[in-house]
Amino acid sequence: MPQLNGGDGDDLGANDELIAFKDEGEQEEKRNVSAGRDLDDVKSSLVNESETNSSSDSEADRRSKPGPDLESRARHSQLFEEALRRRQDGGLFQPSPYVGYPFFMIPDLGNICNPYLANGALTQSARTSNNVPVVQHPHMTHLHPLLSYSPEAFSPQRASPGFSPDAGMSRTPHAACYPVSPGGMAQLTHPLGWLQGQPMYPIAGGFSPAALAMNASMSSFSPRLVPTSQSSIPHPAIVSTGSEAGSLPDGQQEREEEKKPHIKKPLNAFMLYMREERPKVVAQCKVKESATINQILGQRWHSLTKEEQAKYYELARKERLLHSKLYPGWSARDNYVSPSAPLSLTTKPHRTAHPLSRNAVTPGPSTPSSSCDTPTSSPLMTSSRCSPPPPPPPLISQPFLVPPPTSAHQSAASSHGALTQPFSLRRANQL
DNA sequence: ACCCCTTTGAAGCCC
DNA sequence: GGGCTTCAAAGGGGT
Structure with a gap:
């Protein structure tokens, strides 16, 4: 099986890009050193409660420097999942094919x-x-x-x-x-x-x-x-x-x-994360609406350690690298249907939605509190961040979370303004 | 049947 | 270079 670090890089055969990625990793390391504390602070602020103190847990251990809250949350999450498995007796609960490392997501060979x-x-x-x-x-x-x-x-x-x-x-x-x-x-x-x-x-x-x-x-x-x-x-x-x-x-x-x-387009880190975590959220929170799930996932994403996020960023990096090799001439613009690209190569018909359509979103989160306020919700839910973030989470300075691979990334990142703000809020601010 | 919602990140375009 | 826009996934909900 491919390893995250190691031999698979050869398969991609892009030494220059890999080297660049390495450099980025080093930069990330530097950033992490300086910002690690901030990250921990932010994460702690994202955690509402954690009381349980139980025996050691692999998930908690795998976090580099999990604060007490993070540890508890991890335990809660795992315990809850365990409870779910037992309670549902394998009936409703379907072990997620995404559980584990994204590389191992093999739901069906038919996906050829x-x-x-x-x-x-x-x-x-x-x-x-x-x-x-x-x-x-x-x-x-x-x-x-x-x-x-x-x-x-x-x-x-x-x-x-x-x-x-x-x-x-x-x-x-x-x-x-x-x-x-x-x-x-x-x-x-x-x-x-x-x-x-x-x-x-x-x-x-x-x-x-x-x-x-x-x-x-x-x-x-x-x-x-x-x-x-x-x-x-x-x-x-x-x-x-x-x-x-x-x-x-x-x-x-x-x-x-x-x-x-x-x-x-190749999936970015968050999209990869979503694909892996979505089934878990669905199982835990009994939520079906993707909008709600994505809110939860967005919050969870920010609660990840930088190492955990780095894993997905690396995956995304390789995805992009592979994509670029498979389609050397492909450009994201090909999929654009925008006023600035009316003659895009894509056959995608025009969307009625135009840029402002998203602005039309009513400001403020939709507070999908139903996601985990359902009777089936468990106190453990909170540890799994099943509660969508009604209040805008503390602003996280994205650059230290993840290596900005390119200057475009920084630009884009800055363009998002308050990076961790919910989309609706960001839009509201833009308006 | 189709679009909206909602998230973050990447990439493109415009100024 | 900064700011803005679009698209990537997902699927229930709304029109």
Whole structure:
């Protein structure tokens, strides 16, 4: 299995970027030294109560310098989860596939596709804010690319029903998830049965270094890379909205655009964290509304230690690195639909929401107190930050929490103003 | 069926 | 370079 620090960096094959990341890590270290105390203070302020003193706990131990409150919270959280497991007797409680390190998020082998592609054809709930053809398996987790560096990650036993190991595909079919880039040349045989014999993702400029590196890193992978002159994307999972809906416009340009898959942005650290923690919050707080869950997660995010956050920042960093290698020409602008980018490459239709639409949010948190004020809530909930943050949390100076990888980060960070303020409050302030 | 909500972070654009 | 905007995930709720 890939390790956070160690061999996986070679797979990415970007020494320069890795070095840069290293430097950032060093900078982070420096910042952490100077700001560690502030962070602890902030975290302590985020904690409302903690009384329990129990035996040692692995989660608490894994925190670098957890204050008493954090320790108690960790214990509370774990105890609560334990209680949940016992109480629900495995019925309602479903062990989260996300529990543990994000690298290990393997909910389903059927998630054999590129995480950055979205496809409504595959996704039953591929509801994006647009009608862009998106390629994403419903249960796709975003970190599969990183996962796929491990040949042991997949086995025939774990294969989804539709998976046929005898179908002339690699035992590590996930490898085929990578090389995707619009306008590519090479294609892969999709590992899934329903894709047998069908070309898969084209690779820009032939075989991308990342793809080659990945292929080389997987002993059992026999990539059936068949160079082709086709520039289209015949993968059934990459469907054009217009053609699929039978409303293919006449414009050649539009037709060309429709052939381009919608490459999603790589997930940032918080998004990765959310994916991992969301099931836990749902289980603990009995909340279903994502808005409420996200509020809780946002608060929890700030209560994480810098080491814990750094873990996700590193993951996000690698995600971006991998993404950049898979799609060298891709730009976040491609997915933009903004007044400043009316001719964006994306086929994403205009959203009625315009920048100010978010400003229209009523100031002040929606106080989703129902999240954990439900009868099922437990006192332990508070330790798990199940209570959304009605009062704006103490302002945390983001730079010391996490290494700002780029100057853009700092810019963006500053643009957020009070970084830890709830969005509604930030918007209110902006207004 | 579609959009909103809500979070943080990354990246792009504008001045 | 600073400020602002958009998008990434998620899914219940509202229209």
